[in-house]
Amino acid sequence: MRRQQLIVVGNGMAGMRTVEELLKLAPDLYDITVFGAEPFGNYNRILLSPVLAGEKSVKDIMLNDDRWYEKNGIALRKGEPVTAIDRRRRLVITGDGAATPYDRLLLATGSNPIVLPLEGKDLPGVVTFRDLHDVSRMIEASEKCKNAVVIGGGLLGLEAANGLLKRGMSVTVVHLMEWLMERQLDRVAGDMLRRSLEARGMTFKMPAQTKAILGSERVEAVSFADGTEVPADIVVMAVGIRPNVTLAKEAGLHCERGIVVADTMQTFDGRIYAVGECVQHRNQTYGLVAPLFDQAKVCANHLAELGYARYEGSRLSTKLKVTGIDLFSAGDFSGTDATDELVFHDPGRNIYKKLVLKGNRIEGAVLYGDTLNASWYFQLIREGTDISGIHEHLMFGRPHLGNSGHGAALGAAAMAEEAEVCGCNGVCKGAIVRAILDNKLFTLEEVRAHTKASSSCGSCTGLVEQILVATVGADYSIAPKVKPMCPCTDFTHDEIRQSIPEHGLKSISEIMAFMEWRTANGCHVSFVRPARRSRKGAG
Numbered sequence: 001m002r003r004q005q006l007i008v009v010g011n012g013m014a015g016m017r018t019v020e021e022l023l024k025l026a027p028d029l030y031d032i033t034v035f036g037a038e039p040f041g042n043y044n045r046i047l048l049s050p051v052l053a054g055e056k057s058v059k060d061i062m063l064n065d066d067r068w069y070e071k072n073g074i075a076l077r078k079g080e081p082v083t084a085i086d087r088r089r090r091l092v093i094t095g096d097g098a099a100t101p102y103d104r105l106l107l108a109t110g111s112n113p114i115v116l117p118l119e120g121k122d123l124p125g126v127v128t129f130r131d132l133h134d135v136s137r138m139i140e141a142s143e144k145c146k147n148a149v150v151i152g153g154g155l156l157g158l159e160a161a162n163g164l165l166k167r168g169m170s171v172t173v174v175h176l177m178e179w180l181m182e183r184q185l186d187r188v189a190g191d192m193l194r195r196s197l198e199a200r201g202m203t204f205k206m207p208a209q210t211k212a213i214l215g216s217e218r219v220e221a222v223s224f225a226d227g228t229e230v231p232a233d234i235v236v237m238a239v240g241i242r243p244n245v246t247l248a249k250e251a252g253l254h255c256e257r258g259i260v261v262a263d264t265m266q267t268f269d270g271r272i273y274a275v276g277e278c279v280q281h282r283n284q285t286y287g288l289v290a291p292l293f294d295q296a297k298v299c300a301n302h303l304a305e306l307g308y309a310r311y312e313g314s315r316l317s318t319k320l321k322v323t324g325i326d327l328f329s330a331g332d333f334s335g336t337d338a339t340d341e342l343v344f345h346d347p348g349r350n351i352y353k354k355l356v357l358k359g360n361r362i363e364g365a366v367l368y369g370d371t372l373n374a375s376w377y378f379q380l381i382r383e384g385t386d387i388s389g390i391h392e393h394l395m396f397g398r399p400h401l402g403n404s405g406h407g408a409a410l411g412a413a414a415m416a417e418e419a420e421v422c423g424c425n426g427v428c429k430g431a432i433v434r435a436i437l438d439n440k441l442f443t444l445e446e447v448r449a450h451t452k453a454s455s456s457c458g459s460c461t462g463l464v465e466q467i468l469v470a471t472v473g474a475d476y477s478i479a480p481k482v483k484p485m486c487p488c489t490d491f492t493h494d495e496i497r498q499s500i501p502e503h504g505l506k507s508i509s510e511i512m513a514f515m516e517w518r519t520a521n522g523c524h525v526s527f528v529r530p531a532r533r534s535r536k537g538a539g
């Protein structure tokens with residue numbers, strides 16, 4: 001029997017996740033051809049930030065290499081953008097005019113970064129932050145040049161700025177608003193974030209309106225509405241994204257901000273599906289991976305001709321991938337007259353937590369400095385859980401999720417099977433437990449390799465370890481389950497404080513050497529805070 005032809009346009013995270021889900025459900029239903037504009041296999045775009053920061057290599061972030069496509073009988077046409085769709089004859093057309101027929105078509109064309117219409121925007125040295133090509137251009141600039149200006153103090157802008165700073169550049173972040181990440185953080189958390197980044201050497205100009213990018217042969221400076229200028233050898237524009245709908249629009253598909261899809265992820269042409277950042281669903285567009293993975297599952301269900309799944313939208317949460325800065329935000333945290341706030345603020349330990357309550361439900365959360373309970377709060381928000389029975393403990397975290405390994409494991413055991421653990425890779429608790437039991441896994445590394453959980457931003461690592469402990473008990477290869485003082489060490493604040501008098505440690509460098517610090521100079525947490533204490537005897 002002739003197999004149906006499925007064509008996927010866009011070799012990115014949403015398109016390939018849909019194909020992976022489809023292969024699980026109906027591996028033999030289609031001959032699959034994937035067209036990708038980029039000249040690579042499928043990579044984890046989220047991890048471009050650690051690649052820029054020098055913490056991961058390009059190889060580390062590949063999700064599916066050429067062998068994966070071959071093994072699954074998928075024809076990968078990389079570096080071949082689709083230029084048109086002939087819906088009447090059911091063909092996709094590529095640059096050389098070649099036509100490929102389809103029975104079903106999946107559009108997963110992602111987004112384009114917004115480029116501000118400023119004078120000088122086309123000068124060499126002005127880059128965006130979207131793909132591997134952008135990252136290579138930034139790395140190249142950091143090897144030759146000194147000054148970087150990043151326009152945009154949101155998630156991407158700060159991750160770009162952190163990467164360039166780590167590569168030795170002098171970095172100024174320009175932000176239009178009064179505090180950083182204003183769409184994810186309130187002013188208190190935004191200001192704490194700014195201070196932490198300033199302590200690492202980042203400079204901020206905010207609130208500030210960029211007027212022009214200056215230079216003759218290439219970028220030389222950025223000028224502002226207040227008349228000032230900042231020198232720049234490279235300018236990164238990180239001011240937002242716009243769904244990439246060009247192809248769909250030209251093919252006559254109904255598009256508004258994104259390609260409009262129904263709950264089945266079908267466009268207005270029933271043979272054409274769409275997933276990912278290019279999509280507009282129930283008037284909502286998305287710029288994070290968790291919703292795209294939900295969409296991929298639903299879309300695969302329909303492509304596999306099972307036809308019962310529905311996508312009903314997603315709740316979002318945000319984390320920042322800057323090593324050593326723990327930050328989390330979810331839901332609506334701004335609050336109204338009809339909401340109450342629970343706030344915990346410990347400036348000495350750089351910890352801030354705010355929960356916004358409406359009646360007996362949590363509407364939103366902002367956590368800075370301690371995100372151990374982030375997944376739990378997110379679960380309570382997503383599921384609209386009635387918190388009246390746990391109201392007074394809420395700020396102190398999940399009941400049972402104390403600092404002891406045993407308590408934490410009990411907390412993990414109590415989690416629902418379908419509770420999401422790793423937002424970056426869309427992995428729920430049930431999938432982790434199944435992988436542990438089916439494959440007899442005993443270490444975090446093994447769980448990462450089998451499930452991808454904790455392999456992206458790393459913020460769910462503690463939770464994955466707790467699930468391991470809860471599942472295999474004493475056989476688990478123990479790793480620290482209490483929160484270390486900072487990423488440079490596995491010791492907690494208390495352990496370090498105790499060691500100082502016990503071993504007569506007199507200086508920061510002695511402490512670092514004795515406690516076998518992983519980094520030469522520490523980070524903003526380990527370096528700045530003990531430095532202040534050392535005047536009082538480093539204790």
Ligand SMILES: Cc1cc2nc3c(=O)[nH]c(=O)nc-3n(C[C@H](O)[C@H](O)[C@H](O)COP(=O)(O)OP(=O)(O)OC[C@H]3O[C@@H](n4cnc5c(N)ncnc54)[C@H](O)[C@@H]3O)c2cc1C
Pocket residue numbers: 009010011012013014015035036037038045046047048049080081082083108109110111129130131156159244247275276277278286287288289290292319321424457
């Ligand atoms: C630096 C960075 C950090 C991020 N960090 C996070 C994070 O921490 N957490 C999070 O949840 N999300 C994060 N994101 C967002 C996340 O990466 C995206 O939400 C996700 O990649 C979108 O998947 P997609 O498949 O819709 O689009 P993409 O992954 O962009 O894939 C679309 C692909 O389609 C290709 N394409 C477009 N048009 C055509 C055409 N005509 N023919 C062929 N191919 C075409 C594009 O070249 C691209 O490869 C980050 C993004 C960036 C850039």
